Amino acid sequence: HEAALAAAARAGDRLRRLSGLVAVFAEAFAAVAPLREAAQHIRGLADVAAGRGDNRQGMPLSSFVLAARLEEVATAASGRLSAMSGGRFTLVHDVGERRDRRRRAGLGLLVEDAWTGRRRDTATLSGGETFQAALSLALGLADVVTAESGGQAMDALFIDEGFGSLDPDSLEEVMNVLDDLRSGGRLVGIVSHVADLRQRIPTQVTVVKSARGSHVRTSLT
Known part of the structure; x- marks a missing residue:
């Protein structure tokens, strides 16, 4: 109980x-x-x-932001590339079919050829044309960064090689663009072994090699 x-x-x-x-x-x-x-x-x-x-689109948000910036850079670079290529080439942000990893990330670029009226892959450019496109993108990026930083200018630009892949006419076009940058107040430094550039570059820094070592010589042409 x-x-x-x-x-x-x-x-x-x-x-x-x-x-x-x-x-x-x-x-x-x-x-x-x-x-x-x-x-x-x-x-x-x-x-x-x-x-x-x-x-x-299968595109992450971070890539979407980068793609938007790339579109701005491509627009800014197209003017430079058009001047270097005699009005033939411009750059276009590729938002079409995603054929590879870069395009899946929204970071693809195409070249618009004014001679044929068609757009094609940047891999189809020759060595000299590729250099022109790369230089145009660098200059376009500098323009976009300057605009995004409240107008604070990027006063110096150094270019390492690539000029040896240009034919005389293309070299002339590239140097004209760089001369315009210099006349606009920018310091443009070129690292190159191309002899023809010596006639176009007023201030030169030459590395002289010898058995006892190397030294630097400056000259003003």
Whole structure:
């Protein structure tokens, strides 16, 4: 009898605690649905930002921002490239078919050829044309950085080699663009072994080699 009374007391205590938990459980269960919906919404946003889910471009948010900047750089570089190539080439941000990893990231570029009226891959450019495109992109990037930094100019630009891949006419076009930069107040430094450049560069720093070592000689032509 005493054991039965003790068991009944324990059962009654459990009943009271369970009755209190029923309300707590009901309240928590009611909150699950909106939390699940919010979690699904946030997961969807995270997938889109990561280039998955409903992101039809398959482009992460970071790449999207870079692609927007690249489009600005390509626009700024096109004017330089057009001048260097005699009006033939301009650069276009590639937002079409994603054929490789760079295009999947939204960082592809195409060359628009005014002679043929078609756009083609930058890999089809010759060595000299590739150098012109790379130099144009560097100058375009400098223009965009200057514009984004409140007009603070990038006063110095150094170019290391690449001139040896240019034919005489292309070299003349590139040097005209660099001369325009110098006349605009920028310091343009060229690292090259091309002899023809000596006639176009007024201030030169020459590294002279000898058996006892090397030394630097400066000259003003």
